[in-house]
Amino acid sequence: MRNVMIAASAALCLSAITLPALADVQPCEERSFMQPPLFYPGVEKLADGRVTFRFCSKSAKDVRVLAMEVAGVPTGLDGKPPGLALSLGDKGYWSATTSAPVAPGVYTYAFKVDGLRIADPQGTRFAESFGGPQSIFEIQGPETPNQFYKAEVPHGLVSLVEYNSASLGGIKRRAHVYTPPGYEAGGKERYPVLYLVHGYSDSDDAWVQKGNANAILDNLIAAGTVKPMIVVMPYGHTPERAGVQGMVNVDFGADLHKELIPYIDTHFRTEAAPKTRAMAGLSMGGAHTLQFGLPRPDVFGSIGVFSIGLFGDQVTAYASANDAGLKARAKEKGPVFLAVGKEDFVFPSVAPVRKIMDDYGIKHEYEESGGGHTWINWRAYLEEFLPKLFR
Amino acid sequence: MRNVMIAASAALCLSAITLPALADVQPCEERSFMQPPLFYPGVEKLADGRVTFRFCSKSAKDVRVLAMEVAGVPTGLDGKPPGLALSLGDKGYWSATTSAPVAPGVYTYAFKVDGLRIADPQGTRFAESFGGPQSIFEIQGPETPNQFYKAEVPHGLVSLVEYNSASLGGIKRRAHVYTPPGYEAGGKERYPVLYLVHGYSDSDDAWVQKGNANAILDNLIAAGTVKPMIVVMPYGHTPERAGVQGMVNVDFGADLHKELIPYIDTHFRTEAAPKTRAMAGLSMGGAHTLQFGLPRPDVFGSIGVFSIGLFGDQVTAYASANDAGLKARAKEKGPVFLAVGKEDFVFPSVAPVRKIMDDYGIKHEYEESGGGHTWINWRAYLEEFLPKLFR
Numbered sequence: 001m002r003n004v005m006i007a008a009s010a011a012l013c014l015s016a017i018t019l020p021a022l023a024d025v026q027p028c029e030e031r032s033f034m035q036p037p038l039f040y041p042g043v044e045k046l047a048d049g050r051v052t053f054r055f056c057s058k059s060a061k062d063v064r065v066l067a068m069e070v071a072g073v074p075t076g077l078d079g080k081p082p083g084l085a086l087s088l089g090d091k092g093y094w095s096a097t098t099s100a101p102v103a104p105g106v107y108t109y110a111f112k113v114d115g116l117r118i119a120d121p122q123g124t125r126f127a128e129s130f131g132g133p134q135s136i137f138e139i140q141g142p143e144t145p146n147q148f149y150k151a152e153v154p155h156g157l158v159s160l161v162e163y164n165s166a167s168l169g170g171i172k173r174r175a176h177v178y179t180p181p182g183y184e185a186g187g188k189e190r191y192p193v194l195y196l197v198h199g200y201s202d203s204d205d206a207w208v209q210k211g212n213a214n215a216i217l218d219n220l221i222a223a224g225t226v227k228p229m230i231v232v233m234p235y236g237h238t239p240e241r242a243g244v245q246g247m248v249n250v251d252f253g254a255d256l257h258k259e260l261i262p263y264i265d266t267h268f269r270t271e272a273a274p275k276t277r278a279m280a281g282l283s284m285g286g287a288h289t290l291q292f293g294l295p296r297p298d299v300f301g302s303i304g305v306f307s308i309g310l311f312g313d314q315v316t317a318y319a320s321a322n323d324a325g326l327k328a329r330a331k332e333k334g335p336v337f338l339a340v341g342k343e344d345f346v347f348p349s350v351a352p353v354r355k356i357m358d359d360y361g362i363k364h365e366y367e368e369s370g371g372g373h374t375w376i377n378w379r380a381y382l383e384e385f386l387p388k389l390f391r
Numbered sequence: 392m393r394n395v396m397i398a399a400s401a402a403l404c405l406s407a408i409t410l411p412a413l414a415d416v417q418p419c420e421e422r423s424f425m426q427p428p429l430f431y432p433g434v435e436k437l438a439d440g441r442v443t444f445r446f447c448s449k450s451a452k453d454v455r456v457l458a459m460e461v462a463g464v465p466t467g468l469d470g471k472p473p474g475l476a477l478s479l480g481d482k483g484y485w486s487a488t489t490s491a492p493v494a495p496g497v498y499t500y501a502f503k504v505d506g507l508r509i510a511d512p513q514g515t516r517f518a519e520s521f522g523g524p525q526s527i528f529e530i531q532g533p534e535t536p537n538q539f540y541k542a543e544v545p546h547g548l549v550s551l552v553e554y555n556s557a558s559l560g561g562i563k564r565r566a567h568v569y570t571p572p573g574y575e576a577g578g579k580e581r582y583p584v585l586y587l588v589h590g591y592s593d594s595d596d597a598w599v600q601k602g603n604a605n606a607i608l609d610n611l612i613a614a615g616t617v618k619p620m621i622v623v624m625p626y627g628h629t630p631e632r633a634g635v636q637g638m639v640n641v642d643f644g645a646d647l648h649k650e651l652i653p654y655i656d657t658h659f660r661t662e663a664a665p666k667t668r669a670m671a672g673l674s675m676g677g678a679h680t681l682q683f684g685l686p687r688p689d690v691f692g693s694i695g696v697f698s699i700g701l702f703g704d705q706v707t708a709y710a711s712a713n714d715a716g717l718k719a720r721a722k723e724k725g726p727v728f729l730a731v732g733k734e735d736f737v738f739p740s741v742a743p744v745r746k747i748m749d750d751y752g753i754k755h756e757y758e759e760s761g762g763g764h765t766w767i768n769w770r771a772y773l774e775e776f777l778p779k780l781f782r
Contacts, residue, residue, distance in 0.1 A: 030506065037521040037592075059506045115421065115450045118509045121523035130428040132512035133524045149563065151555045157568075159550040159575075164542045172540065177548075179575070184550075186577050186660045201428075269577045 028056035028092035040093065042122030043109070043137045049101025051139075053109070055086060055094045056121075060113045063094040067109035069374050072099050083112055104141025104148075105376055106212055108134045127209035130201045136209055146219040147212050147379050153222035154181030158214050161232075163263045167254040174235050175260060176204050177268070178214050180221055180228035190269045192276035192390040193230045195256070195293075195300075196382075197285025199307075200246065204235040207382075210375050216383055226386045232264055236285050246284060247314070253292035257299065273301075275334065278389050280304030282378045283346070290318070290353065294336070294362075295325020301334035304385045307341065307373055309349030310356075319356050330361040335388040339367035339381040346373060419447035419483035431484065433513030434500070434528045440492025442530075444500070446477060446485045447512075451504045454485040458500035460765050463490050474503050495532025495539075496767055497603055499525045518600035521592045527600055537610040538603050538770050544613035545572030549605050552623075554654045558645040565626050566651060567595045568659070569605050571612055571619035581660045583667035583781040584621045586647070586684075586691075587773075588676025590698075591637065595626040598773075601766050607774055617777045623655055627676050637675060638705070644683035648690065664692075666725065669780050671695030673769045674737070681709070681744065685727070685753075686716020692725035695776045698732065698764055700740030701747075710747050721752040726779040730758035730772040737764060 025040040044052045053065040064083030067073045076082025086094035108127065110117050119126060123135035140148045149155075161175045180191060196213065198206040207213040213231060220226035238244070238251035265272040279293035279300045280286075286308035293300045310318050319326065329336070336357070340350045357364050367384060371377050416431040435443045444456040455474030458464045467473025477485035499518065501508050510517060514526035531539045540546075552566045571582060587604065589597040598604040604622060611617035629635070629642035656663040670684030670691040671677075677699035684691045701709050710717065720727070727748070731741045748755050758775060762768050 057507060113507055114505060116448060116504055116507065116509060117512065118507060119523050121508065123523060124519075126517065126519065126524055128515075128517065132510050132514060133517050149553070151561065151563065155553060157550040157552060159548040159570075161548060162540070162546055170542065172542065179550075182658075184570070184574075184659050185657075186579060188577060266576075267573075268575050 025091065028058065030058055040122060042120040042135075045102075045139065046097070050098045051102045051137075052095055052097040053084070053086065053111075054122075055111050055113070056092070057094065057113060058092070060094065062112075062114050064112040065096060065109055066112055066117065067107055069105065069376060070098060070102055070107050070109070086111075102139055104139045104143055106136060106138045106147075106210055106379070108136055108210060108375075110134050125209065127205050128203040129206070138212075144379070144383075146223070146383055147216055148219075149212070149215040150219060150222075153218050155218050156180045156214055156221075157184060158208050161263070161267075163259060165255050165259045167258045168238060168251060171239065173255065173259070174204055176208055176233040177264070178208075178217055178231040178233070179268070180230070181218065182228075183230075183269075188269070190271045191228055191230045192278070193232060193264060193268075193270050194278045194280065194302075194386075194389065195232045195234060195261075197234055197236045197279075197281030197288050199236070199281075199283035199285055202236075204233050207231075207233045211379055211382065213382060216379065216386070220383070220386055227390045229390065230264070230268055230270060232260070234260055236281070236288060247287040248291055249288065252288055256288075256292055257296075261299070274299055275301040276390055278302035278304070278334075280306065280337075280382075280385060281308075282306040282381075283308050283373065291322075294329055295322035297325070297329045297332045297334070301332065302389050303329075303335070304337045304339075304381070305353070306339050306378055306381045306385075307344055308346055309340070309351070309353040311349050315352045315356070319359075326356070326360040326362065336362060336364035337367070337381075337385050337388060338364055339369060339377070339384070341369050341371040341373070341377050343370065343372040344377075413445070413481060413484070416482065419449065421449055431513060433511040433526075436493075436530065437488070441489045442493045442528075443486055443488040444475070444477065444502075445513075446502050446504070447483070448485065448504060449483070451485065453503075453505050455503040456487060456500055457503055457508065458498055460496065460767060461489060461493055461498050461500070477502075493530055495530045495534055497527060497529045497538075497601055497770070499527055499601060499766075501525050516600065518596050519594040520597070529603075535770070535774075537614070537774055538607055540603070540606040541610060541613075544609050546609050547571045547605055547612075548575060549599050552654070552658075554650060556646050556650045558649045559629060559642060562630065564646065564650070565595055567599055567624040568655070569599075569608055569622040569624070570659070571621070572609065573619075574621075574660075579660070581662045582619055582621045583669070584623060584655060584659075584661050585669040585671065585693075585777075585780060586623045586625060586652075588625055588627045588670075588672030588679050590627070590672075590674035590676055593627075595624050598622075598624045602770055602773065604773060607770065607777070611774070611777055618781045620781065621655070621659055621661060623651070625651055627672070627679060638678040639682055640679065643679055647679075647683055648687075652690070665690055666692040667781055669693035669695070669725075671697065671728075671773075671776060672699075673697040673772075674699050674764065682713075685720055686713035688716070688720045688723045688725070692723065693780050694720075694725070694727045695772070696729050696744070697769055697772045697776075698730070698735055699737055700731070700742070700744040702740050706743045706747070710750075717747070717751040717753065727753060727755035728758070728772075728776050728779060729755055730760060730768070730775070732760050732762040732764070732768050734761065734763040735768075 063086040066083040073084045084096045086096040119133045120135035125136040126133045159177045161177050165173045279289050281289040286305040294303050454477040457474040464475045475487045477487040510524045511526035516527040517524045550568045552568050556564045670680050672680040677696040685694050
């Protein structure tokens, strides 16, 4: 958010685009605190759909842009240096342009300057993640019309909730909470609740900043295909503690069940019953859902697990540790939805989960999409999952 | 927010402190995407109250920490290089320690690495501002007990509101909105509203991230000295447009009066009347308040102007342009509060405003504090202003 920000107005546009165009900007230069800040487009969508990344530094020797999900930008997963190299050009700016048009989507990016990762100084949208804040740009397109903010539909709100967790020694915890359009006007209406958890490298802002979850909810509620609901996005990490693993995080489970759910049910107008409470998550958040949601039909009537399963020893350990809960789940009718991409590195971990479900007689829907461990898939899975809820 | 974050628990502590202590961390090294991230304390409060800043880079040649409000850290306002130089030390980390204990407060900081400003990669709290995100750390202390989050009082929520501004060509705009404890539980109770605007280099997150406005509200409401209220924190900038000045920003005024206020009054349970609507702001936000609040007693019954006045030609232009509004204001009884620090570079601009008020017979309270153009003052002014409202 800054005074050079303009918003999406065309059907296909780059909502994070900054003004003015390069033709109008001052040359790259270092400015002191007392000088007006320098404005330039850090991300610019070209007429042909390609995207130019731009950075101002007078002293850098090597500037790259990291953007894992932008096709053609090296990810580094193959061991080669990640990112697209920028070169010095017009008006003293570093820049690089993608070799092909960038598909509509929401993209995380950062610059790597002489080895140092930095969010776009000209950016207007950020997400908190390991290694500091990352920048985000969005390209809207007709292929996934429900995944972008639409001016013409009523909008819910996203709130930052802080609560104290006695289960975690009294620390302050944060969650993002989506309330549906009209909620803040008051009244007595109560709503079902989805608990939606992020992945390992992200924070509780990710489903909003990278996932556009609030826009997806707004659009599907407006279309009448999704029931108005509250969506609670917990913080998926807990302080490091010996013996607690990230993928079987009992501290997260204790905080969720003993602290966050009671907090939400006493502070928001929820329908506080298993039938009207769901849990879903992606990657690590999906692991949390397998551990603390699926075996708890007494709390969560509906379950979604995106892009994660169980690995190696976890498989038998999971079933034996959760035997009673899995038997109880088999008696319930609420939807259980699994989704994973064929190219995802966790793909092999999902079949063992499906086998456990089959062994226990837990009915579930399974979506095997293309693609990998990406937000492209997670937004699509959420869009597919939401209409199944609270029927 | 990340899994190394711990929260404030002692009476005097560094709430942004990260775990583990340096004794337990791995040496500074570059890590690839597939390696676990490196954790180290980027900000560490020492037992004697001094603060150590720490940064990991294997290739940097010059690392400084910028922290305008931390006493002893060069600000750069005198033309000398800003920031405190870090040096290479234990385990390959760059570090620098303040020469004296750091007073309790909320501090914005960033690293400057070979000339490049970067938020703390280990940070857990950020604010959006010109030049990209900045990091924030907080040191709690008994001197200003109402300015910090307290676990034991009921907490309001901060929501991110997005709305479309027909007055600004249909762009999407954002505001932060504080709702008081209990608001989300529903009911029919309606609340007065304060519109509270940030300064030039900040965004609509600043009153929360740097100002702890939500904590101040929580604490004073719990103490019974402030009425439960909604606080709307607008985005103070508008897209650049020829002829529109930042300090007489008619686009901001149009958006505020024609878009944001109607949006808030239709989406929240407000007491929508001048007597129960206030406007205040700091620096540029105070200028907005002088322009679009003070001369509008038909909209805002109460006014607060922090750390800003009128300069040069503005003085006569302001009075003549707002003659009718100022006459109308003189007939109202709602509080008008001005505050500025004696060392503030805008200090001389406040006397002309007071003279205009005296000329028009506008009663006002005037607080002349120590200090300068700082959040230390703005938090204090807010704490002083809030109890005057809606009596």
